[in-house]
Amino acid sequence: MRSSHLRKSLAASAILATSVASAAGFLQSAAASTAGASNSPLTVTDGTRNVVLNGHAVQYAGNIDRGSWAPDGSRIAYVRADGAVITERAGGGGAVVVVPAKAGVVRSHPTWAERGTAIVFAERTGTSSKLMQAPAFTADGGTPQESEVVSLVGAGGTAVAAGTEVAPDSNGSLIAFQHQDAGTGHQQIWVQDYYGRGSDGSHLAADDGTDPTLSPDGKTVAFLRTDSAGNKQIWSVPYDATDYNHPLGTAVQLTHDAHDHVNPTFSPDGTRIAYENGPGNGAAPTDVQSIAKDGSGQHQEWSHPGVPAYQGQNQDSVTRLAGADRIGTAIAASQAMFKSPAANDDGANAVVLSRSDQFADALGGSALATAKYGPLLLTPTDHLDPAVKAEIARVLGPVRADKTVYVLGGEQALSPAVFNAVKAMGYTVTRLAGADRYETSVAIARQTADRGVPGENGAHPERVLVATGDNFPDALSAGAAANTFNGNTPAAGVVILSDDKKLPPSTAAYLAEVKSHDAPGYTTPVYGVGGQADTALTNAGIKHIPVAGSDRYQTSYLVAKTFFNGTEDGGAPPTRVGFATALNWPDALSGGAFMGHQRGPLLLVDPVGGEPAKDAESWLLGWSGSISGAYVFGGTKAVPPITVEGVGGLIAGPAGADTVTNPKA
Secondary structure (H helix, E strand, C coil), X not given: CCCHHHHHHHHHHHHHHHHHHHXXXXXXXXXXXXXXXXXXXXXXXCCCCEEEECCEEEECCCCCCCCEECCXXXXXXXXXXXXXXXXXXXXXXXXXXXXXXXXXXXEEEEEEECCCCEEEEEEEECCEEEEXXXXXXXXXXXXXXXXXXXXXXXXXXXXXXXXXXXXXXXXXXXXXXXXXXXXXXXXXXXXXXXXXCCCCCEEEEECCCEEEEECCCCCEEEEEEXXXXXXXEEEEEECCCCCCCCCCCCCXXXXXCCCEEEXXXXXXXXXXXXXXXXXXXXXXXXXXXXXXXXXXXXXXXXXXXXXXEECCCCCEEEEEECXXXXXXXXXXXXXXXXXXXXCCECCCCEEEEEECCCCHHHCCHHHHHHHHCCCEEEECCCCCCHHHHHHHHHHHCCCCCXXXXXXXXXXXXXXXHHHHHHHCCCCEEEEECCCCHHHXXXXXXXXXHCCCCCCCCCCCCCEEEEEECCCXXXXXXXXXXXXXXXXXXECCEEEEEEECCECCHHHHHHHHHHHHCCCCCCCCCEEEECHHHHHHHHHCCCCCEEECCCCHHHHHHHHHHHHCCCCCCCCCCCCEEEEEECCCCHHHHHHHHHHHHHCCCEEEECCCCCCCCHHHHHHHHHCCCCCCEEEEECCCCCCCHHHHHHHHHHHCCCCCEEEEECCCC
C-alpha cells in the first residue's frame, strides 16, 4: 500500500487550514483582484522571507518584495532576488520555478492570469520593459516557456508602437498595465484580454496614470496619478470590456490627503482598495491602509510598511459521480455534464453507447464522445437498459436528424435488439464496428476526426494516440486527453489500438493514411501511450512521442503531464482533474468522456490506498493555483474516501474543498 505520502499531504493541508482559520480576524475585507469571498485576508510583504497575516509572520523560501495569490489562495507568486519567478505553497514550502533567472534581466509585478493557469510579469532588459507570461507550473524540471502578451491597438483599430510596459495586474481574465507612450512620453493605463489578441487587442483606459489594479468584475480600473503637490493619489475609471469600442470613462479621484498612496490592490469582493501609505512627496511609506471603492472609509490595516495583497478564500470542489453500478455511474456523469435541452439550450449533440460487460470495442469511445459533444453510456449486450433509454431521451431531447447515437462494436457487442430499440426512439443511429477491436478502433477514430467537411473522410486527425488493446488502463487515460486543447483551440485527437507490442494491419494502415494526408513539412504527431504501444510503434519504425511509465499509474500521470501542460505546443493547463480506479474499466471509460468535456486529465488510482502515482501528487500541488475542481468516478469501493479528502488537500487553498455527490448540470 502506498498511502503514506497522500496521508502526509492530507495532514499538512489540515494544519494549513487550521493555521489560516486562526488568523482569519486580520481584516474585514477580501483577497487579490480575482473575484472571491469577502472574508479573504490581507497579507503584507516587505522584501524579507516573511509574509505577514494577522500580525504574525510566516516564513517562505525566498525574499518576497511583492506577492500575488492564486485565485483560491493556495499558492503565492513572487520574484526571487535573482530574478526568477517563483510560486510557493500557502504557509511556505513546495517552491517551484515558473521562469528561471536570466542574466541582465530584471523581473517584477507577477500576477496570476487566465484563471490561475499562468503568471504574467514585467521583464526589463536595459531600458526596455515588456510584459511576459509563462505557465504557472512546469513539471519534472522541464524548460518553462515564456512569451510576450501585449498587443496595443489604438482608435480605429490602428496598431500602437510598443513603448515600456510595466506593472501588470490581472483579475483572472483581463490584464491592466502601465504603458509609456513612445510619442508623448505619457504614462498610460491600458487593458487587454489575457492573450492580447482577441478581436480587438488592448485598449487605453487612462492617458495619465501608473500602477493599475483591476476590480474583480473587470468594470473598474484603479490607478495612481500625481497631484499638483507631488503626492500620489488613487483614481478610478470605469471600463466596459463588453463594448467593442471601449470608450474612455471619466476618471474620479478617490484619495485627497497629503500622502502617497502606492501599490494599490482591489479586494476580491471589489468593495475596498488596499495600499501602502506614506507621508508624501516620495518619502518612505509608513503603514498599510485601505479605502472603500468610492474613496470613503479609510482604515489602517497594518502599522508597518509593506506591499499588500489579498489572499483569496475561494473554495475548490471535489465531486463524486457514482451510481449503484457501472451503468448508473455513467448516467450520473452524463447528468452532471449535460442539462436537459431547453428552448435556449440544445443539450448534447450525440450519445456514445457501449456494452457494459467488456472493454474491447469501447476504448476509443471517450475521445468520440468528447468530439461529438455527448456522454458515453453503457448498456447490456442483449437489450437497451430502461434507465439508459431514459437518459438518451433526456440528454438529446426532441428528436432531430442531427441528434446521433453511436453504437460501438458489431452485433456480438451490442445486439440488433439494442440498435433497433435506439432507432425506434427516432434518433439517427450509427454503428461503428470492424472485424476485431483494432478495426473497430479505426472506425471510431475516423468518426472522431470527421468534421463533416465534404471531401474529408476522417483520416486526418490533429493527433493520434496509440495504446494497447489487450488491456484497458492506457487507452482510457489517452481517451480523456485526445481532444484537449492544442495551443488555444481544441484538437481533433483519436485513440487507436496496438495488439500488445505489435501493430495490427488495420492500425498500421490508418497511420499510413494519416501520414499521406499531412501537408508538406508537417507530420501529425503520434503518441505511444504505455509501454506496449511504444514498443509496437518502435518495432514498426513509426516516429512517435513515447508516453510510457513504469506502470498504469505512472502512464496516466505522464499523459496528464504531456497534454495538460499550459504551453502553446502542448495543451491546455489543467483547471479540472478526474480520478478513477486503475483495476477496472467502466468508470474510467465514462469518466474519460466526462473529463474530455471538462478539458482535464483522468488519473488512475489504486483502489486500496486511493492514490495516483507519486509524481501525480507533486503535479497536482504544482498546478493547485489553477485546479479548482476534481471529479471521482465510481463508489467508495472503486475509489476510497481518502482520495476525495487527499485530493482536496492537494488542490485547495485555505478555504478547503467542498465535497459533492452526483450534482445535476
